[in-house]
Amino acid sequence: MSNQSENPNPTSSSTKITLKTSDNELFEVEEAVAMKFCTVKQYFDDENNNSITSGASTTMIPLPNVESHPLAILITYCKKYLKIKANNADNKKETEKDMEQYEQELLRKVMPQELTELILTAYYLNFKEALDFFCRAVASAIQNKSVEYVRKFFGLESDFEPGEEEKLREEFAWSFEGVDEY
Structure with missing residues (x-):
């Protein structure tokens, strides 16, 4: 089981949500991280749950169209996004600068072939910030190419x-x- 439970924001709740991928990996994440994935958020809206966990300490959400490798990258991206946003709540320019720096570091670690996987996963999860970033990265990678x-x-x-x-x-x-x- 992959444990992705590092708290991205000290003010977030300690409620955990477990995401189960198509390759049967489990990722336990903070509620704030899981709720950035609109597909996960919609799961709770569809179930008409006002409380995320209905009294349980963790909730498991199956993600049949998501594999573990791109999900791990998106969870890390989301945690960093939430942390930077919380640290720079009053300064939008600083938030953008910090995110741009992080995104450049991330692109150095991600193989070009993984970008398509990341886009598809971000699209399925409806994680707008990551989808926008990875689409820009692909556009930049193929710009003016044969x-x-x-x-x-x-x-x-x-x-x-x-x-x-x-x-x-x-x-x-x-x-x-x-x-x-x-």
Whole structure:
């Protein structure tokens, strides 16, 4: 069982929510972290629970479309986001600066192939801040890159016939000018 229970904010409640991934990993997180994932929050809204746990010390939420690796990264991102936001509650510019610094550090640790997984997980969990960040990261990674690079980045195969693609390249040659080939 993965234990992700470090309290991101000293003022948050001690209520724990357990998230169960599709690969059967369990992540125990603070209520504040879990509630940033709108999909988890919606679970409680759908159940019409005014109290998150209804008297239980922990609640388990199954996440059938989420694997453990990207969830661990998103939980860490969320904790950092909440901590930075709480520490800089009165200073929006400082919050943005600290988040940008953290996000740059995170991108150095994340493999490019993991970005798609992180986007899909953030989308499923409806975690807007992380989704926006990882989408910007992908956009930056493929900006001004060749078609071949983008295909390789996303693991896609061409659906054009060789002659058909050449014809399009000749017809729209202007769109391939100045593109990085790597």
